[in-house]
Amino acid sequence: MSAAVKVAVIGLGYVGVPLAAAVAATGANVVGIDIDSEKVESINAGRSPLRGREPGLNELVKATVSKRKFHASLDPADGANAEVVAICVETPIEPSTRDPSHKALKAAISSIGPHLKRGALMTIESTLAPGTMESVVRPALERASKMKVGRDLHLVHCPERLTTGKLLHHLSELPRIVGANEPVALRKALAFYKRFVKAEIHSTDWTTAEVVKTAExxxxxxxxAFANEVALISEELGVDAYRVRELVNTCPFRMMLIPGAGVGGHCIPKDPWLLVSPAVQTKPELIPTARSVNDFMPRRMARLVEEALSAAGRKIKGSRVAVLGFAYRENTDDTRNTPAKEMIQELRRRGADVVIHDPHARTERGYTINRDLRITARGADCLAIVTAHDAYRNLDLKGLKRTMRRHVIVDGRNVFSGSDVVKTGWVYRGIGKGQF
Ligand SMILES: NC(=O)c1ccc[n+]([C@@H]2O[C@H](COP(=O)([O-])OP(=O)(O)OC[C@H]3O[C@@H](n4cnc5c(N)ncnc54)[C@H](O)[C@@H]3O)[C@@H](O)[C@H]2O)c1
Structure with missing residues (x-):
């Protein structure tokens, strides 16, 4: 594959932007296509449209755009004659049924389909429910392009594995899975991915690749969910789940994860549903149960707030609760599927007056985010820590005590040692903290 190959990346989000910039840095001519004009304008001005800290990404976007190796467009026709087309659009679930939603996937394929050239490779990087390549992607592509997959066009599934905060690093350093159903597609995909992936590239078929990604x-x-269930049991039995975890992990081949106030992000809350969605004869139980254990944790946090306030002599109704952290992941501004929302709604249902602080996340409808912690906590009865942002590790508890009405901390992320906090006159409760 020559250095100056033309590549079209459809969908300029957390997956598409680093991919497009990394491919452009290998000398390819990359066009990024999106329906969001702000993202397109941002890239053409040499700025990454992604929020949060992404080491190296802004610099790479700026460099590749200024060398005219990367530009963005709203017009799918600008992807005409690309040798490689990478589909990186969102693949969510329908909130009410939890079935996969193929709206963006189908729209992206039908918009680029008529502009594809014979012999082109299409790679689907979006996460797919098993069976989607065969039942949705292939027919949509053949319909839109009027060409046949395996004869005129080549199609692979190469699901992304990256995590926000480490996008570029993961893109080149993590092993990849390429699902291909014919040798030409595999050969073309290996030539493409070897341009920027330094790790091993494993090959398999479409469906196995779909199962692997969603199973991960x-x-x-x-x-x-296992860690969270042990945390709930530890609370009831009066022991500290974090100490339990340390000790469990001294046993060979055990790696208990960290419990907490809930699971968020774009992928983890929906990919388990993508995995179970095609299973008809098998009735999956473990994976849906894990989802409901994890979904319960923000409600458990709200209940802990109520219990802690009661221990401090206040009813939750009319109490002011300062929620610390709105992003789902520490030290980022990423609020997709954040458990903070569910906890806040539950607190409001119980009559609490909720104020929210986050050093990075932005205000959303119904959730006003404050940047000044002291002002947020002024007059509050309780601090409820949902996100382990570094900013919360060294809280000035003495100073906060002077401005708060009651002195209650509910710790959803093991930020504090409860005994230290209790010694200084606070009421303390936490996920997995049974002894307070
Ligand atoms: N975010 C992650 O860390 C991550 C990691 C691994 C896999 N994935 C998977 O990758 C896929 C993309 O995730 P993301 O986080 O980049 O999503 P995202 O929401 O950040 O980006 C998707 C982009 O696609 C654009 N888009 C939607 N429909 C379009 C269309 N018809 N034509 C052109 N552009 C269109 C959207 O405007 C958006 O900019 C999903 O399937 C996700 O599950 C994401």
């Missing part, structure tokens, strides 16, 4: 995230969700 379902695995993580189940492990977190």
């Amino acid at each position: 995230n379902a695995y993580w969700d189940v492990q977190i």
Whole structure:
């Protein structure tokens, strides 16, 4: 594959932007296509449109745009004659049924389909429910392009594995899975991915690749649910789940994960549903149960707030609760599927007056985010820590005590040692903290 190959990346989000910039840095001519004009303008001005800290990404976007190796467009026709087309659009679930939603995937394929040239490779990087390549992607592509997959066009599934905060690093350093159903597609995909992937590239078929990707995230969700269930049991039995975890992990081949106030992000809360969605004869139980254990944790946090306030002599109704952290992941501004929302709604249902602080996340409808912690906590009865941002590790508890009405901390992320906090006159409760 020559250095100056033309590549089209459809969908300029957390997956598409680093991919497009990294491919452009190898000398390819990359066009990024999106329906969001702000993202397109931002890239053409040499700025990454992604929020949060992404080491090296802004610099790479700026460099590749200024060398005219990377530009963005709203017009799918600008992807005409690309040798490689990478589809990186969102693949969510329908909130009410939890079935996969193929709206963006189908729209992206039908918009680029008519502009594809014979012999082109299409790679689907989006996460797919098993069976989607065969039942949705292939027919949509053949319909839109009027060409036949395997004869005129080549199609692979190469699901992304990256994590926000480490996008560029993961893109080149993590091993990849390429699902291909014919040798030409595999050969073309290997030539493309070897341009920027330094790790091993494993090949398999479409469906196995779909199962692998969704199973990776379902695995993580189940492990977190296990830690959360041990945390709930520890609370009831009066022991510290974090100490339990340390000791469990002294046993060979055990790797208990960290419990907490809930699971968020774009992928983990929905990919387990993508994995179970095509299973008809098998009735999956473990994976859906893990989802409901993890979904329960923000409600458990709200209940702990109520219990802690009661121990401090206040009813939750009319109490002011300062929620610390709105992003789902520490030290980022990423609020997708954040458990903070569920906890806040539950607190409001119980009559609490909720104020929210986050050093990075932005205000959303119904959730006003304050940047000044002292002002947020002024007059509050309780601090409820949802996100382990570094900013919360060295809280000035003495100073906060002077401005708060009651002195209650509910710790959803093991930020504090409860005994130290209790010694200084606070009421303390926490996920997995049974002894307070
Ligand atoms: N975010 C992650 O860390 C991550 C990691 C691994 C896999 N994934 C998977 O990768 C896929 C993309 O995730 P993301 O986080 O980049 O999503 P995202 O929401 O950040 O980006 C998707 C982009 O696609 C654009 N888009 C939607 N429909 C389009 C269309 N018809 N034509 C052109 N552009 C269109 C959107 O405007 C958006 O900019 C999903 O399937 C996700 O599950 C994400």
